[in-house]
Amino acid sequence: KQEVTQIPAALSVPEGENLVLNCSFTDSAIYNLQWFRQDPGKGLTSLLLIQSSQREQTSGRLNASLDKSSGRSTLYIAASQPGDSATYLCAVRLDAGNNRKLIWGLGTSLAVNP
Amino acid sequence: DAGITQSPRHKVTETGTPVTLRCHQTENHRYMYWYRQDPGHGLRLIHYSYGVKDTDKGEVSDGYSVSRSKTEDFLLTLESATSSQTSVYFCAISEGVNGELFFGEGSRLTVL
DSSP states (O other): OOOEEEEOSSEEEEEEEEEEEEEEEEEOOOEEEEEEEOOOTTTTEEEEEEEEEEEEEEEEEEEEEETTTTEEEEEEEEOGGGGOOOEEEEEEEOOTTOOOEEEEEEOOOEEOOO | OOOOEEEEEEEEOOOOOOOOEEEESSOSSSSSEEEEEEEETTEEEEEEETTTTEEEEOOOOOOEEEEETTTTTEEEEESSGGGOOOOOEEEESSSSSSOEEEOOOOOEEEOO
């Protein structure tokens, strides 16, 4: 059974720091992986989608990597800002024939302090 | 931002009453989803739709029904609300079955 884990559950850093958020999954047979951010009381905003054939994707200060063999994806945030404070979630889509179910992590709550 | 509108955004209701949540999209995406988000459980799929009048169950579908009469609208109905259905409900859309997901702002439902 595929499980998705995000550790730590919460992280607090000073402004300007480069940081890495982790997403681990137990089954390497994935189709793709998507990173989201969620601000309090808001919906989820898609950040990056990585297909299983890709190693990384970049958008602005964000870089997401994927290592299927080790069951891990990382979201790198460069030069963090207070506006980056949010909960970051990853979702793994299984590669299982026609039923490509999405498995969610519980998220990492990030606080970037001025 | 993807054009997804959920209504109502907030609702308080009593146990046993029917509730309908609406999701409206302007992106003409084929796939639409209803999720619920609860502390400690993360996001759980309730129902999804892969076209007009084409719907299927997710992992927590008991007590919920859905309908999709138009591409742009996906309704979630709680026939007889229970306190365990107090949650935040999110609508999501995707162009393809394995494509990038885009979410609405959520509907917070409280069942007293």
